[in-house]
Amino acid sequence: MSREQMREKQRDKEKVMSVRDRMAQFQSSASKSANPGEKRKVGRRSSNDATPTLSNKKEGRTFGSVASASQPPPSKAITPPVVPSRDSKLHTYEVPSYCDSLFTELCRLRRDGLLVDCNLHLPDNSYKVHRLVLTAVSQTAEVWLRSGQRGLNEVNLSELEGGDLVTPSGLQALLDFAYYGEMGLAYASGNGLEEVLQVCRCLGAERLAQVCRTGTPAHADREKEKSLQMFRNLWERHVGCDVTLQAESGELFPAHRVVLAAGGDYFRALLCGGLRESGEEVVCLRGVAAWVLQDLLRFVYSGRLRLGWSNVWDLAEAAVQFQLQGALSLCLSFLQEDMDCETCLDTLALAEAYGLDELGRAAEDYTLAHFQSVSEGEKFRDLPCPLLQRLLERDSLCTDSELKVFNAVICWVEEDQGQRLPYLPRLLQKVRFPLMSPAELKEVKDCNLLTRSRELRTVLETVNNLLQGEQRQVECKPRSANQVLVLVGGDSVDEDFARREPNQCLWFAKRFLRGPGLIRTVEWKPLAQLPEPPRFRHCVCVLNNKLYILGGRKYYGALDILKSTLRFDPVQCVWECLPDMTCPRDYFAAVCVRGKVFVLGGNLDDRTCLDSVEYYTPEDNTWRLAQPLDTPLCGHAAAVMDGKIFVSGGCDSRLRCLSSLWLYDPSTGCSKLAPMATGAGRAGHVMLVLGGRLVVAGGLQPLWVGFGDQLQCEAYDPDQNSWTLLSLLPRPHLSPAATSLDGQLYVLGGSSADTACDTPWVHRYDPRQGCWDKLGAMPRPYADLAACTLQLPISLRG
Incomplete structure (x- = not known):
């Protein structure tokens, strides 16, 4: 410069x-x-x-x-x-x-010859130093500084008492002590030590002399702290400034x-x-x-x-x-x-x-995590519109209900209605109305501001459509900060170890706790009870924060496979019976995409696998058939990435375990992609989207005789159409539950093909660490269960 x-x-x-x-x-x-x-x-x-x-x-x-x-x-x-x-x-x-940083910079200034104001001369050498640094270790230099003498930029040491005996190596040891807080080992004994003591006597360096006399190496940090204290004392007395x-x-x-x-x-x-x-x-x-x-x-x-x-x-x-x-x-x-x-x-x-x-991210995260309290404060009303809009669109915004977000926007506008009203339509685009209950939507509908312009009347029309069940939009993503992990159904051995019994409880993970050492536990809390009948080997989907529970079994007979469907509103804690699917299914797959619920394949009657696909549209409360799969499947997995449905593995009607991966289109059917890389096939596994890739985990694989647990996990890259191996699961998980939360993959429960024992554990995969962690156990060792993430009111989360 x-x-x-x-x-x-x-x-x-x-x-x-x-x-x-x-x-x-x-x-x-x-x-x-x-x-x-x-x-x-x-x-x-x-x-x-x-x-x-x-x-x-x-x-x-x-x-x-x-x-x-x-x-x-x-x-x-x-x-x-x-x-x-x-x-x-x-x-x-x-x-x-x-202190260490300051002295590092002092050394750099001396090396660069900046602000050095004292030349120490010996017969054949001269040393440029900062007088203040020298003063911190030399009483003689301190006397010069306190006396205010000028003209001491050039000091001939031979003119001082004892100066004619000062050697270059002795003086260098003193300067090292002044700038680094220590002296080299070469001066620690014999002639070297005597040379150091001589320069100490000449310049009154008592601290260094004491180090030499005790024979204990100088503690660099402590000595530099003493020198800094000397700087501070001189500054407070305006000496040498x-x-x-x-x-x-x-x-x-x-x-x-x-x-x-x-x-x-x-x-x-x-x-x-x-x-x-x-x-x-x-x-x-x-x-x-x-x-x-x-x-x-x-x-x-x-x-x-x-x-x-x-x-x-x-x-x-x-x-x-x-x-x-x-x-x-x-x-x-x-x-x-x-x-x-x-x-x-x-x-x-x-x-x-x-x-x-970094501070901005922390402040924004805090604001989002405490949005309700922050939005009630006076400072919130002074936010510029661009920042308010940025906060509203964050998935991590934490609130008891989306109505609180709407009310915060209205309060912000009413602070200066004349100037801010034109910005209300833009802000309301960030409010997630489909997450509201009917009672909340009615409260929104009563807001007088929504009749003030054509754009706002469009918002009002959207609210009316939601109230009438005529939703015509893609699914609305819940706010991730409010989401919790929820377990649904499954079965387990009863307390007497006499028989298996289905589970009717919905549990959610209130907290993940870390105990002493590697001990971890999960604090579970009941959320609701499944209406009769209980279910296992079922599927769940979440659409607009409504939980859809589909098919499965109520017990263990061939006629106990279900085609009924339920919908649960976690905000109102209300169950609703929906129309039945066209046929019973268990060991099938289900996904939500483009505002619809799709179910794919599955087991019909313990002898027949299905290739049929059907989908439910909430707008007209109806199931319709879509293009079938390429082959009848059960025990397969499905996931949605970038609006596309992917189907992996499973068993066909002849109980052959497949390693296939398909891209499924409801209008045109399946197209094959690169098969999974591990083993001769995989079934009873899970597949979820994580970091732009499809991750498959758990399940079983075919062996020379029968089937065995599959611990190897792998990930599919759609851009490369290829698979890469991931870390092994620590324990078997056959037909487990799985969901993703905060960018991490959770696999819960299931059983083991090798031992036929149920798995009680919850494992989490963090893509940043590339490894699995055991977080603790479920309330019971459930198998054939399902899991999801739901946005719960703060009052329920506790």
């Missing part, structure tokens, strides 16, 4: 506004685009305002891992910070590695150039880059309050910062401006760890203003 560019950069820095002014300015401009003419309410405060308390914090707290941050030019903000209603107590935070920083209001703060340059990139460029300020004794820092400058200087000399909600915004802004990474990391960690519903939007505003991506 040229000098002229550096000067231009500095002039730009001098023009920087405070974080509140910048954020308020953007909020004003954002409101003009989203809400033209709106006058914003900006909660600005001075440094003397009431300040917040830190709950459960202690003095001297250390952030073990600090957040990373970059400092791009300030960009758009969202809202200006307001005063949280808390106490004014501040607490001290520190960067544990700060060679530059003065002037705050916006005119207050002056003396400091040491070399410490400032080592403390941050901004000061290094300012003082070492050939700018005008590098030669001036007083440097004016515009846009910085005196107290902010004082706090940051204290950080530069200690690595510690006192933080609370009263000062964190200004300090974070100044840390960005002066590129003080350590101070900024403390501010970001404070904001992230102490975030709550009052401050998350302010924190998000700061992150947006300065491109602090």
Whole structure:
């Protein structure tokens, strides 16, 4: 970077506004685009305002891992910070590695010959050093500095008492101690040790002399901390300060150039880059309050910062401006760890203003996780429309019901109806009306704002269609943050181990718990009871957060196979009987795609496999036939990826286990794809979409005699039309349940073909780790069960 560019950069820095002014300015401009003419309410405060308390914090707290941050030019903000209603107590935070980082930079400055202000001469050598660094270990140098003597840039050691006996190696050991906190092993004994002691006597280096006398190697970190403490003592007494920083209001703060340059990139460029300020004794820092400058200087000399909600915004802004990474990391960690519903939007505003991506993600995640509480606060009403729209479209938005989302949008519009009403249709496109119950839809229908324009009347028409059961759209994805894993049906051995009995309970996983060591458990909670009859070997689908339970068996006879279907509304906890399928099915597959429920193949009567496919349309409550499969199948699996239905494996009517993979189209039927790579076939397995691939797991495989458990998992890449192997399942899972949640695959229960024993375990596959984890057991060792994910009200999740 040229000098002229550096000067231009500095002039730009001098023009920087405070974080509140910048954020308020953007909020004003954002409101003009989203809400033209709106006058914003900006909660600005001075440094003397009431300040917040830190709950459960202690003095001297250390952030073990600090957040990373970059400092791009300030960009758009969202809202200006307001005063949280808390106490004014501040607490001290520190960067544990700060001292080491500072001395690393001091070594770099010396290596580059920057700000070195003392030449130590021996007869045949000279050593350039920073006088302040030397002073931290030399009492003689400290006397020079305290006396304010000038002209000591050139020091001839031979003129000092005992200086004629100082050797280059002895002096080098002293300088290593000053900059690195230790001396090399070459000086630890014999002549080397005596040379070190001689330079210690000459320059009054008592700390190093003590190390030599005890024979114990110096503890580098401890010695550098002592030197930093010396810097701090000299700074507090204004000893040796060679530059003065002037705050916006005119207050002056003396400091040491070399410490400032080592403390941050901004000061290094300012003082070492050939700018005008590098030669001036007083440097004016515009846009910085005196107290902010004082706090940051204290950080530069200690690595510690006192933080609370009263000062964190200004300090974070100044840390960005002066590129003080350590101070900024403390501010970001404070904001992230102490975030709550009052401050998350302010924190998000700061992150947006300065491109602090990690903090922005944390603030947005917190806002989404606590959306109901945040949306009830006053700050929510000041959100710019683009940000509100971004929050509404997130799957991870957590809410008790979608009606809460609708009401939040309406409240935001009513804050300034005249300016915001034109943006209501765009926002309502992000509200997931199909997830609402009829009672909630009726409440939406009663909203007067929906009659104010043609576009809003279209929304009202959609609501009416949903109320009349005339849904004409693709399935509506539930909010993933509200989803839980649900077990449906199955059978197990009774408590007396006398016989098998079907299960009528729906369970959901309330929490996944980690105990001591590798012990993990799942806390299960009953959700509902299946209406008669009980079911196993059935299928489930979820469409618009409604659970469809299809076919299966009620008991173990050939005539006990079911063709009935049920629908369960988890919000209302209401069951509904739907029309029967055209024929009974168990060991079949079912998927939801394009707003329809498809069932494919299956076992008809324990002798006949089916190739028929039929689909249910909720709009007219009717089942219809589609194109059949290429071959009759049972024990196969199906999944939907990118709107396409894939079918894998299974057994045909002659009990041959297949390794085939088909792409199924309801209009044209099946087309073959690359077969599975493992074994001679697979049946009784599961297949789910994970990370853009189809993952198959569990089931059985044909052996020379009979069948055996299949533990090998594999994944299909549709772009390459090929399979790759994944980690082995830790335990057998034949005819298990499976579902995906938060980008991870869950396989639950089933049995073992080898031992005929039921499997109680829940295993989870994380594609990022590439391995399976055992999470615990189900309420009972269920086999032939089904699972899904449902969005439950917060009141049910507990």
